Amino acid sequence: MVRLSRVEGSTVPISIDEFDEYESRDQHDTNARRVVRFLAENHEQAFKATEIAEATEVNENSIQPVLNRLRSRGLVRHKQPYWAIGDLERVRNAFVFRSTTEFLDEKLGTESREDWLTAAKADDE
Incomplete structure (x- = not known):
């Protein structure tokens, strides 16, 4: 049996239990x-980016771009x-809008920009 310890910043194998949990995460x-979600649950506090990354399990290399996108949207x-x-x-x-579009995509299928443009062009003719 191979046993490797987790080292911050390095890639190591994960256990099959971790693998199964990862596979079952909500897409x-x-x-x-x-x-x-983390910041809303802790709305009376402010955090450093590294603290948010740790609490949310977002890779530290990804946290700044995520936070900057959210800031640009006023979230x-x-x-x-x-x-x-x-x-x-x-x-x-924002969450209501997103969940509504996901629900509609699941029920009706995703929309195609090409279909919209084709329909608009047909209406103009």
């Missing part, structure tokens, strides 16, 4: 969702070096 649970706030949840109503609306 819709993105890094951004985990960050927003998080930033005062160097801290990050906090943005306006809770805006966050709620």
